[in-house]
Amino acid sequence: MFDEPLIFERGSPGRVGWPVRAAAGAGVADLPADLRREDELAGMPEVSELEVLRHFLRLSQWNYSAATTLYPLGSCTMKYNPVVNEELARLPGFAALHPLVPEALAQGALELLAALEAGLAAVSGLDAVCLQPAAGAHGELLGMLLVRAYHADRGQARRRVLIPASAHGTNPASATLCGYEVTEVAVDARGLLTAAAVAAAMDESVAALMITNPNTLGLFEREIDGITAAVHTQGGLVYLDGANLNAIMGIAKPADMGVDVMQFNLHKTFSTPHGGGGPGAGPVAVRAALADYLPVPRLVRGDGVLKWTDDAPKSVGRLRAFSGNFGVLVRAYAYLARLGGPGLAEATRFAVLNANYLRARLSGTYHLPYDTPSLHECVFSDGCLQDYDVHTLDVAKRLLDYGFYAPTIYFPLVVKGALMIEPTETETKETLDRFADAMLAIAEEARTDPARVREAPHSTRLARLDETRAARRPVLRWWPERPSNPGGSA
Amino acid sequence: MSGYSPHTARDIAAMLEAIGVGSIDDLFADVPARLRARAAIALPEGMTEPELRRHLGALAARNADAAGAAVFLGAGAYPHWVPAVVDQILLRSEFATAYTPYQPEVSQGTLQATFEFQTFSALLLGLEVASASLYDGASATAEAVLMARRLRPGRRVVWLARALHPHYRATVATYLRGLGGVEVREVPFGADGRTDLGALRAGLGGDTLCLVLGYPNVFGVVEHVALFADAVRAVGALTITATPEALALALVRSPGASGVDIAVAEGQSFGLPLSYGGPGVGLFATRERFVRSMPGRLVGETVDARGRRGYVLTLATREQHIRRERATSNICTNQALCALAVTVYLSLLGRHGLASLARANYRAAHAAAARLEAAGVPARFAGPFFNEFVVRAPAAARAWEAAAQAGVVAGFPLGRWYPELEGSLVLCVTETHTPEQVDRLIGVLAAPAPAARAAGG
Numbered sequence: 001m002f003d004e005p006l007i008f009e010r011g012s013p014g015r016v017g018w019p020v021r022a023a024a025g026a027g028v029a030d031l032p033a034d035l036r037r038e039d040e041l042a043g044m045p046e047v048s049e050l051e052v053l054r055h056f057l058r059l060s061q062w063n064y065s066a067a068t069t070l071y072p073l074g075s076c077t078m079k080y081n082p083v084v085n086e087e088l089a090r091l092p093g094f095a096a097l098h099p100l101v102p103e104a105l106a107q108g109a110l111e112l113l114a115a116l117e118a119g120l121a122a123v124s125g126l127d128a129v130c131l132q133p134a135a136g137a138h139g140e141l142l143g144m145l146l147v148r149a150y151h152a153d154r155g156q157a158r159r160r161v162l163i164p165a166s167a168h169g170t171n172p173a174s175a176t177l178c179g180y181e182v183t184e185v186a187v188d189a190r191g192l193l194t195a196a197a198v199a200a201a202m203d204e205s206v207a208a209l210m211i212t213n214p215n216t217l218g219l220f221e222r223e224i225d226g227i228t229a230a231v232h233t234q235g236g237l238v239y240l241d242g243a244n245l246n247a248i249m250g251i252a253k254p255a256d257m258g259v260d261v262m263q264f265n266l267h268k269t270f271s272t273p274h275g276g277g278g279p280g281a282g283p284v285a286v287r288a289a290l291a292d293y294l295p296v297p298r299l300v301r302g303d304g305v306l307k308w309t310d311d312a313p314k315s316v317g318r319l320r321a322f323s324g325n326f327g328v329l330v331r332a333y334a335y336l337a338r339l340g341g342p343g344l345a346e347a348t349r350f351a352v353l354n355a356n357y358l359r360a361r362l363s364g365t366y367h368l369p370y371d372t373p374s375l376h377e378c379v380f381s382d383g384c385l386q387d388y389d390v391h392t393l394d395v396a397k398r399l400l401d402y403g404f405y406a407p408t409i410y411f412p413l414v415v416k417g418a419l420m421i422e423p424t425e426t427e428t429k430e431t432l433d434r435f436a437d438a439m440l441a442i443a444e445e446a447r448t449d450p451a452r453v454r455e456a457p458h459s460t461r462l463a464r465l466d467e468t469r470a471a472r473r474p475v476l477r478w479w480p481e482r483p484s485n486p487g488g489s490a
Numbered sequence: 491m492s493g494y495s496p497h498t499a500r501d502i503a504a505m506l507e508a509i510g511v512g513s514i515d516d517l518f519a520d521v522p523a524r525l526r527a528r529a530a531i532a533l534p535e536g537m538t539e540p541e542l543r544r545h546l547g548a549l550a551a552r553n554a555d556a557a558g559a560a561v562f563l564g565a566g567a568y569p570h571w572v573p574a575v576v577d578q579i580l581l582r583s584e585f586a587t588a589y590t591p592y593q594p595e596v597s598q599g600t601l602q603a604t605f606e607f608q609t610f611s612a613l614l615l616g617l618e619v620a621s622a623s624l625y626d627g628a629s630a631t632a633e634a635v636l637m638a639r640r641l642r643p644g645r646r647v648v649w650l651a652r653a654l655h656p657h658y659r660a661t662v663a664t665y666l667r668g669l670g671g672v673e674v675r676e677v678p679f680g681a682d683g684r685t686d687l688g689a690l691r692a693g694l695g696g697d698t699l700c701l702v703l704g705y706p707n708v709f710g711v712v713e714h715v716a717l718f719a720d721a722v723r724a725v726g727a728l729t730i731t732a733t734p735e736a737l738a739l740a741l742v743r744s745p746g747a748s749g750v751d752i753a754v755a756e757g758q759s760f761g762l763p764l765s766y767g768g769p770g771v772g773l774f775a776t777r778e779r780f781v782r783s784m785p786g787r788l789v790g791e792t793v794d795a796r797g798r799r800g801y802v803l804t805l806a807t808r809e810q811h812i813r814r815e816r817a818t819s820n821i822c823t824n825q826a827l828c829a830l831a832v833t834v835y836l837s838l839l840g841r842h843g844l845a846s847l848a849r850a851n852y853r854a855a856h857a858a859a860a861r862l863e864a865a866g867v868p869a870r871f872a873g874p875f876f877n878e879f880v881v882r883a884p885a886a887a888r889a890w891e892a893a894a895q896a897g898v899v900a901g902f903p904l905g906r907w908y909p910e911l912e913g914s915l916v917l918c919v920t921e922t923h924t925p926e927q928v929d930r931l932i933g934v935l936a937a938p939a940p941a942a943r944a945a946g947g
Contacts (some may be wrong), residue, residue: 006602006605006606006609007606007833007837008606008609011840014842015840016840017837017838017839017840017841017843018573018838018839018840018841019843020839020843020846020847020850020903020921021656021850021851021921022846022857023846023850023852023853023854024851024853024854024857027854028853028856028857028860031712031741031742031874032874034716034743035647035712035714035739035742035743035874036742036743037739037740037742038616038743038744038747039616040841041613041740041841041844041845041847042615042841043841044610044613044836044840044844045836045837045840046840046841046842047837049573049575049838052575052633052834052838053578053579054576055837055864056579056582056834056837057579057582059598059599059602059603060579060582060584060585060599060787061584062596062597062598062599062601062602063584063585063588063597063598063599063600064584064588064593064596065583065584065585065586065587066583066588066589067583067584067586067587068583068584068587071587071824073589076589078587078589078791081492081586081587082495082594084539084543086540086541086581086586087543088543088550089580089765090763091546091547091550092550093548093549093550093551093552093553094765095763095764095765096568096569096764097554097764097765097766097860098561098764098766098767098769098899099567099766099767099768100563100565100567101553101554101561101563101894101899101903102881102894104891104894104895105553105554105559105817105894105895105899106553106554106766106795107552108548108549108550108551108552108553109549109552110550111549111552111764112546112549113708119533122531122532122533123531123533125528132768134625134626134629134768135821135822135824136822136823136825137810137821137822137823138629140820141665141820144668145664145667145668148667148668165741168811169811169812169813169817169822169869170811170820171808171817172810172814173667173810173813173814173815173817173819174820175815176667176815176817176820177515177636177668177669177815177820178668178669179668179669179670182814182815183680186932188721194740196754201839214522219520220518220520220521222520222522222523225524226524246815246908248529248532249523250529250530251518251521251526252521252522252525252529253525253528253529256524256525256528257525257559259611262497269554272588273587274586274588274589274590274603274823275585275586275825275826275828275830276585276586276588276589276590276591276600276603276604276827276830277589277590277591277600277601277622277823277824277826277827278623278769278823278824278825278827279625279768279769279771279823279824279825279827280823291734295664295910299593299810309923315666316664316667317661317663317664318628318657318661318664319629319661319735320625320628320629320657320661320665320766320768321566321567321624321626321627321628321655321658321661321768321770322566322567322657322766322767322768323656323766323767323768324767324768325768325769326766326767326768326769326799327763327766327769328768328769330546331774333546334546335540336533337536337537337542337545338536338537338539338544339536339543340533340534340537341495341530341532341533341535342531342535343535343536344531344533344537345529345531346495347495349514350495350497350514352514352517352518353497353502353505353509353514354515354674356505356511357509358691359503360508360509360510361508361510368582368837372520373519374519375518377543396593397593397595400593400596400811401597405593405596406592406593407903408592409592411811422931424778425494425791425900426494426496427496427885428493428496428497428501429501442595443939457595457596460595460596461595461598462594462595462598462794462798462800463595463794463798464595464794464796465595465792465793465794465800465802466592466596466792466793466794466795467804469793470790470792470802471790471805471807471929472534472806473792474604474781474790474804475780475790475792476604476619476789476790476791476804477606477608477609477612477618477619477620478609479603480613488820
C-alpha cells in the first residue's frame with residue numbers, strides 16, 4: 001500500500017491521460033522524414049488523469065516540508081511561505097503575461113518590479129538592484145562578474161578573491177567560474193574573521209572579499225568595519241553573500257558595513273517557497289560605482305512610463321532569458337508589502353529570539369564549539385556524543401522519527417560534525433520546545449540506547465538509504481528496455 | 491503586527507528569561523552601535539491581506555494577459571494550456587515548501603519525481619542521462635558550453651549559430667566573460683532560415699570546441715542537426731542543441747538520434763505559465779560517458795537498509811558544496827518545483843497526448859502561414875518549421891505597438907534582434923489560439939495601414 005511505482009511503470013498501452021482535440025488542417029504536409037521524431041515517443045507514460053493525480057499525491061505524502069513540520073535547515077531560512085502569495089502570483093495579469101509584449105501592456109508588472117528593486121535597495125542601503133538572477137549562486141556569479149568588470153574598467157587585472165573558511169561552497173565555485181583564484185582566510189578561535197587576517201591576505205592582486213555576515217556560524221562579524229576598510233584600502237571590493245540577511249534587517253545595512261555588492265536570496269529572507277530545491281531568485285544590489293556594469297535589460301522610467309533598455313555599453317550582458325524569475329519576484333514583493341519596513345525588522349528580531357532560545361535550551365547538552373553570541377542560527381557539534389559512537393548523521397536521522405526535519409549537517413566545514421539549526425521567526429515557542437525536547441531525548445538515547453539512534457530512522461517509509469551504492473553504480477533514470485528494480489519491491 | 495510571527499508578550503518574556511537577557515535588543519549586542527543607529531528601513535507600514543490583494547490586483551489588471559488580447563508571441567516563451575492537475579500538484583505544500591532533499595528518508599516525493607523528470611528529459615532529448623534541472627534554457631546552454639570546455643580542454647573556438655535565440659547567445663557570452671582562452675564565433679543563417687552548413691564547414695578545425703544550434707532556431711526553423719553533428723564530430727568537437735520550445739521535441743528527430751553530445755531545452759511549454767518569462771526550467775541531457783562532467787544535481791536509484799528501492803542525491807562530488815572551487819558548476823538551488831510541473835504535465839499528456847498536441851501545433855501554425863500567404867503576407871524563410879514562422883510585413887512591424895494596444899500582438903518584430911530582418915515578424919501559433927484570433931491576426935498583417943497611422947507613422 002505504501003509502494004508507488006514510477007509513473008513509467010504504470011498504465012496500459014493506448015491509454016490517454018489528457019485528450020487533445022485532433023488537429024484540423026489535414027492537408028498540411030508533414031515534416032520531411034529525415035527531420036521527424038524517430039521513436040514515436042516510446043517509453044512515455046500511457047496513464048489516466050486520475051492515475052497521475054494519485055501518483056503525485058502519494059509522492060507528496062512522502063515529503064516533510066516547512067508547511068507540515070519545523071524544518072530547521074540552517075542557512076536556508078525555512079520560514080512560513082504565505083498562502084496568499086500563491087494566489088497573487090497566479091493572477092492572470094501576472095501568470096499569463098508574455099515577456100515580449102510591448103511595455104505599454106506590462107506597466108503593472110514593471111511597477112511591481114520597480115517597487116521590489118526600491119524595497120531591496122531600502123533594506124540593503126545600496127544604490128541599484130538587478131532582479132535577473134534565478135538563485136543565490138546565480139547572483140554570486142553576477143556579483144563576481146561585476147567585480148571583474150569594475151577592475152577591468154580601471155585597467156586592473158586582479159586575479160584573487162578572498163573567502164573565509166566558513167563560507168558556503170557556492171562562494172569559491174562562483175569566484176572560480178569567473179576566472180578567479182580563491183584564497184581561503186581562516187577564522188579565529190571565536191569563529192570570527194579578523195581585520196588583521198584580512199589585512200594580511202590583502203594586496204593589489206585581490207579583486208574582492210566574499211563575506212557572509214552574520215557568518216555561517218550565525219555570528220555577527222564584529223570587526224566588519226576593519227575588515228571592509230582593509231579591503232578598500234587596497235582597492236578591493238567587498239561582496240556580501242546575503243543568505244543570512246534574515247538576521248540583520250533593520251539591525252545593520254550592508255551598505256553601512258562597507259559592502260559594495262551583494263545578493264539576496266528571496267526564497268530565504270523573503271518567504272518564497274523553496275519548491276523542493278527551487279525556483280528561487282537571487283537579486284543583486286550594488287553601490288553606484290558598480291551600477292554601470294549591471295546586466296541588461298534594465299528597467300528605466302521616462303515620461304512616467306517604465307521601459308526595458310539594453311543601452312548599457314559597460315554591462316556584463318545577460319545571465320538568462322528574459323528578465324528574471326518573475327513569478328518568484330511577485331511572491332517576494334507581496335511579502336515585502338505585507339510586512340512593510342517595521343514588519344521586516346520585527347521578523348529579524350523574532351528570528352534571532354527563536355534561535356537564541358533553542359541555543360539556550362540545547363547548550364547544556366550539545367557541544368557548542370563557538371560560544372560567541374549568535375543571531376538567527378546556532379551551530380552545535382556531535383562532540384559530546386562521540387563516547388557513545390553516535391554522530392551528527394545519527395542525530396539527524398533520529399530527529400525524523402520525532403517528526404522534525406533535520407538541521408543542516410556537516411556544514412560549516414570549520415566545525416567537525418556540525419548541526420546547524422535555524423528555526424526562523426514563524427515558529428511558536430511550543431514548537432521550539434517540542435523540537436528541543438526531541439533533541440534532548442536523542443542525546444539521552446545516545447547514552448542509554450545508542451543503537452536505536454545509529455539505526456534511525458525507524459518510523460519513516462524507508463530506512464536509511466545506501467548513498468554509497470547510488471554513487472558507485474549510478475542509475476539515473478528509468479529505461480524502457482531495461483527496467484531496473486534492485487529492491488525487488490513494487 | 492505582520493501576522494506571520496506568533497510571539498505573545500508572555501512567550502517573549504519566558505524566552506528572554508531562558509536565554510538570560512533582559513530584552514531582544516540585548517541579543518544584538520555584537521552589532522556595532524554605529525550600524526544599528528542607521529538601520530531603520532525606510533519602507534511604509536505593512537498591509538493587511540485584503541489591502542495586499544487590492545494592491546496586487548490593481549497591478550495585475552494593468553497588464554495584458556494572453557486570455558484578453560490575441561497574442562501571437564513565442565520567441566522563447568510559449569502559450570500552452572496547463573491541465574488543472576498540474577497546478578493542483580504544485581500547490582501541494584509538501585512539494586512547494588520542502589527544500590533540497592538532503593534527508594532522503596523524508597524526501598522521497600521530491601526525489602522520485604526528480605528521477606522521473608530526469609527520465610522524461612533523457613527520453614525527449616534522446617540521450618542517456620539528464621540532470622535534475624538548471625535555471626532555464628539560456629543558462630543551461632551556457633552550462634553546456636562550459637561542460638564542453640571541460641571535455642575538450644585546449645580547444646578555444648565556440649561556434650554559435652546566429653539563428654540561436656539572442657538571449658541564449660548573450661547568456662553564453664556572459665558566462666564566458668571571466669574565463670580566458672575561449673573565442674565565440676557566429677555561424678550565419680542562409681536564405682531559407684537554416685544555419686549555413688557550408689559556412690560552418692569552412693570554419694571548423696582542430697581548435698573547434700563546440701557548436702551550438704537552436705533546435706528549432708529562433709525563426710522556428712527546424713535545423714538538419716545530423717549534418718552539423720557529423721561535420722563537428724569529424725574535427726573532434728562537440729555539438730550542442732538548445733530548444734526553447736520543448737514541445738517541438740515530440741515531433742522532430744531527437745537531438746540524441748541526430749548525433750548531438752549535449753542537448754538542453756527550456757521546459758516552460760510543459761505545464762508552466764508564461765509568467766513574464768520566469769520561472770522556467772532548464773532541461774539538460776548528455777551521453778552516459780560524460781556524466782561526471784555534468785553541472786548541477788542528479789538523483790539516483792538505490793536501496794534502503796532493508797533492501798527496498800529508493801532515491802537519493804548522488805555523484806555530489808561534482809558539486810560546489812563538496813568540491814568548492816573545483817566544482818563542475820556553482821549551481822545550488824535549481825528549479826525543482828518547475829521540474830515537477832514538467833513531470834506532472836508529461837505524465838498527463840503521455841505518449842499519445844504529446845504527439846497529438848505537437849501535431850496540432852504544427853498544423854495550426856502551418857494553416858495560419860498558408861492563410862497569410864494567400865492574403866499577401868509572404869513567409870520570410872522556406873525552411874521547415876514547427877509552430878513559429880517569420881513573415882515579411884514591414885508596415886505591420888512598424889505598427890506593432892499600436893496594433894498590440896488595439897488587442898493583437900502580431901508576433902515579435904525581428905528587427906529589434908536582427909537589423910537585417912527589419913520589417914519581419916516571428917509569429918507563434920499554438921493550440922491556445924482560436925480561429926477568430928487568427929482572423930484578427932490576418933486582419934492586422936494583411937491591412938496594417940490604419941494601425942500604422944494610429945502609431946503616428
